[in-house]
Every structure is written in structure tokens, then in C-alpha cells.
Amino acid sequence: MDPELMLRWLHVIGASVLLGTGAGIAFFMTMAHRTSDVRLIAGTARIVVIADMVFTATAVVAQPLTGWLLARATGWGLSEGWIVTSLVLYVLTGAFWLPVVRIQIIMRDLADEAVRNGTALPTRYYRLYRLWFTLGIPAFTAVLAILWLMVARPVF
Numbered sequence: 734m735d736p737e738l739m740l741r742w743l744h745v746i747g748a749s750v751l752l753g754t755g756a757g758i759a760f761f762m763t764m765a766h767r768t769s770d771v772r773l774i775a776g777t778a779r780i781v782v783i784a785d786m787v788f789t790a791t792a793v794v795a796q797p798l799t800g801w802l803l804a805r806a807t808g809w810g811l812s813e814g815w816i817v818t819s820l821v822l823y824v825l826t827g828a829f830w831l832p833v834v835r836i837q838i839i840m841r842d843l844a845d846e847a848v849r850n851g852t853a854l855p856t857r858y859y860r861l862y863r864l865w866f867t868l869g870i871p872a873f874t875a876v877l878a879i880l881w882l883m884v885a886r887p888v889f
Contacts, residue, residue: 744799748880750792755873758784759866762837765811766862771854774775775844782837789830797823814889822875822882829872838863 758781765777800819802812811817843858 737803740799740803740806743771744796744803744883747792747795747799748876748883751796752876752880754784754792755848755876757868758789758864758872759869763866764882771844771847774854775841775848778841778844784833785817785834785837793827793830797812812818813886816884818889819879819882822879826872826875826879829868830877832848833865836868840865 740788762781764773766826768774786843797820800816801811803809804816811820840858840861843855843861847854
């Protein structure tokens with residue numbers, strides 16, 4: 734198989750995992766939250782944390798590596814505007830994603846504790862959920878912009 738084609742494929746797979754896992758996590762956590770069912774929220778939060786660690790974290794590491802190798806293989810300079818903009822957006826995404834992961838872990842723990850104690854979710858859970866949702870918007874938007882830059886490769 735052509736090495737450049739393989740790198741392109743791996744890079745697209747990584748981008749798909751970032752977008753798909755991000756969208757899936759946001760959807761399932763939001764849908765569970767809307768039920769107000771503490772057990773469902775706790776179970777969903779456990780799965781969301783695992784998915785982020787297995788899928789998102791793997792893609793987060795793979796994307797810059799495959800991107801760099803792909804740029805070398807194709808002769809694209811890392812100083813090209815669309816690549817620089819993608820990298821800035823990637824760092825921005827990480828700046829939002831890392832706190833989101835920590836917040837998910839705390840939300841999971843709060844929900845698990847509420848299930849164990851047979852209590853309602855504490856006020857802190859709801860504050861964290863709003864913050865989690867708010868931080869997810871710019872992170873997801875940045876990922877969409879990066880994907881557009883990957884495909885369009887605009888000159889600027």
C-alpha cells in the first residue's frame with residue numbers, strides 16, 4: 734500500500750474518532766442528564782469517561798503524529814497558514830478538553846455517590862454539568878474547523 738495514502742487514511746480515521754467520540758459523548762451524557770435518573774446518569778458517566786480515555790485520548794496522540802508524518806510525506810510546510818491555524822485550534826481544543834475530562838470524572842463520582850447513598854444529585858453536579866456543556870461548545874467547534882481546514886487546505 735502507498736505510505737502516503739496510509740497516512741492520509743490514519744489521519745482521517747483519527748479525525749473521525751475525535752469528532753464522533755466527542756459528538757457521541759455529548760449526546761449520550763446530555764440525554765442521560767435530561768432524564769434526571771441518577772442511576773442512568775451514573776452509568777452513562779462511567780461509560781463516557783471510559784470512552785474518552787480509550788478513544789479520544791488515543792486519537793489526541795495519533796493526530797499530531799500522523800499529521801506531522803503526512804506533512805513530511807507530501808511536502809507541506811508546517812508553516813503553511815492552514816496547518817498553523819489547525820495546530821492553534823488543536824491546542825485550543827485541548828485547553829477545553831482537558832478540563833472537560835476532569836469534570837466528567839467528578840460528575841461520574843458525584844453520580845456514583847448519589848446512587849450508593851440513595852440521594853439526589855448534589856447542586857455541584859448541576860454546576861459542573863453546565864460548565865462541562867459550555868466548555869464543550871468551543872472545543873467541538875474547533876474540531877469542526879480543523880476538519881474543514883484539513884479538507885479545504887485554504888491558502889492564506
